[in-house]
Amino acid sequence: MDKTAEEIMDTGNFKTGLIMEGGAMRGMFTAGIMDVFMENDIHFDGAAGISAGAIFGCNYKSHQIGRAIRYNKKYGRDPRYCSIWSLIKTGDLYGVDFCYHKIPEKLDVFDRVTFERNPMEFYVGATDVATGRIAFHNCMDGREKDIEWMRASASMPFVSRPVKIDGRLYLDGGITDPVPYKHMEKLGYNRNVIILTQPKGYQKKEHNPRLIKSLLRKYPAVAEAMINRPKVYNRQMQEILEREESGTSLVIRPPESLGISRTENNPSELEWVYQTGRVEAKKRLSEVKKFLQM
Numbered sequence: 001m002d003k004t005a006e007e008i009m010d011t012g013n014f015k016t017g018l019i020m021e022g023g024a025m026r027g028m029f030t031a032g033i034m035d036v037f038m039e040n041d042i043h044f045d046g047a048a049g050i051s052a053g054a055i056f057g058c059n060y061k062s063h064q065i066g067r068a069i070r071y072n073k074k075y076g077r078d079p080r081y082c083s084i085w086s087l088i089k090t091g092d093l094y095g096v097d098f099c100y101h102k103i104p105e106k107l108d109v110f111d112r113v114t115f116e117r118n119p120m121e122f123y124v125g126a127t128d129v130a131t132g133r134i135a136f137h138n139c140m141d142g143r144e145k146d147i148e149w150m151r152a153s154a155s156m157p158f159v160s161r162p163v164k165i166d167g168r169l170y171l172d173g174g175i176t177d178p179v180p181y182k183h184m185e186k187l188g189y190n191r192n193v194i195i196l197t198q199p200k201g202y203q204k205k206e207h208n209p210r211l212i213k214s215l216l217r218k219y220p221a222v223a224e225a226m227i228n229r230p231k232v233y234n235r236q237m238q239e240i241l242e243r244e245e246s247g248t249s250l251v252i253r254p255p256e257s258l259g260i261s262r263t264e265n266n267p268s269e270l271e272w273v274y275q276t277g278r279v280e281a282k283k284r285l286s287e288v289k290k291f292l293q294m
Contacts, residue, residue: 016292017189018044018060019181022051022154022174023197024262028270029254030195031056031068032277038065040285042292046121046189048136048180050173053195054124054153061122062115062142069274071108076265093159093263100151115142123187125173125180126152129162132221134177135170156262157222158215175225178233179240181249193288194240196253202237204230250291252280 018037020030030053038060049057056068075081080098087093104110115122122139126149139146145165152163152170162169177183184192209227216223243249258273281288 014191015045015187015189016043017184017192018047018057019179019184019192019194020047020049020053020057021179021194021196021198022049022053022172024052024156025072025260025264025270026197026254026258026262026273027052027056028069028072028273029197029258029277029280031059032274032279033195033252033281034060034068034277035065036278036281036285037288038063040289042288044120044193044292046123046184046187048123048125048184049153050125050178050180051154051156052197054150054173058110058115058122058139058142058146058150061118061120061139062111063118064111064114067108067110069270071103073267073270075103075107076267076270082263082265087159091161093156094154096151100147104147110142112142116140123180123183124149124153125177125183126155126163126170127173127175127222127225129169129171129219129222132176132225134173134180134183135168136180136183157219157226162219171219171222175222175229176232178229179236181236181240181243190248191292192243192249193291194243194249194251196240196251197258199254199256200241202257204233206230250284250288252284255280 047057047060059067079085080095082094086095090096123136124139125134125136128135137149139149148163148165152165153173155163155171157171157175162171179194181192181194212226213223216226240251244251254276260269260273264270
């Protein structure tokens with residue numbers, strides 16, 4: 001059974017967590033919030049990210065302010081980054097070599113040293129293709145295996161190949177666990193800041209089950225998870241609202257729909273979403289500090 005709000009609070013000790021929803025380029029909203037937090041020396045005991053929340057959220061542990069918005073604006077229109085050309089040529093809409101090797105290793109270097117030295121735990125979740133269930137990995141050093149888990153977490157169905165890790169195949173964690181607050185609560189994180197990328201009241205609509213089963217016929221467990229995804233997501237939004245209203249979690253979400261596509265590559269649009277996140281973070285800054293210190 002799920003813990004009640006009172007049970008979550010009644011622990012004696014607090015562990016603070018940062019929990020980040022995915023949403024592809026809506027993740028620039030999260031990036032704006034993260035940067036304001038880092039600029040104001042806000043620290044967490046642990047963090048968890050799904051999909052875009054994983055691949056952008058890793059910059060919190062490496063403490064690289066501005067990195068996520070910077071490389072997305074600079075390379076977003078490069079066909080090696082994201083394009084139909086990449087999808088046709090490689091099977092991945094987002095080019096694996098360019099996104100997960102050339103950028104972090106050469107073009108906008110990911111600070112693995114700081115990532116490894118930072119004691120904050122950083123969990124990413126991906127969907128096990130065989131079981132249709134979520135699996136989590138604690139990224140500790142930011143090296144090859146951690147990067148593969150981040151890639152798996154963000155590998156969207158239909159436009160990505162499954163990622164093979166330790167003999168198992170994985171796809172987007174958002175299929176099965178869009179916002180991983182329960183995972184963090186089970187680990188003892190009982191004072192969590194949750195960043196959502198959809199406005200309050202947003203509900204996912206059901207899709208055509210027959211179409212999903214047809215498109216994902218090679219992966220029936222993933223197809224079932226995709227069919228159930230709207231129910232899972234909508235239930236999570238209700239549970240998060242309950243945590244917010246009880247004061248056990250602090251939730252930051254866009255004031256309205258961000259109005260961009262998942263693959264948005266217009267630098268000005270990305271900057272607008274990023275700045276929207278910064279504005280919301282600054283509005284809530286004193287509240288966040290008080291919440292984490294209680």
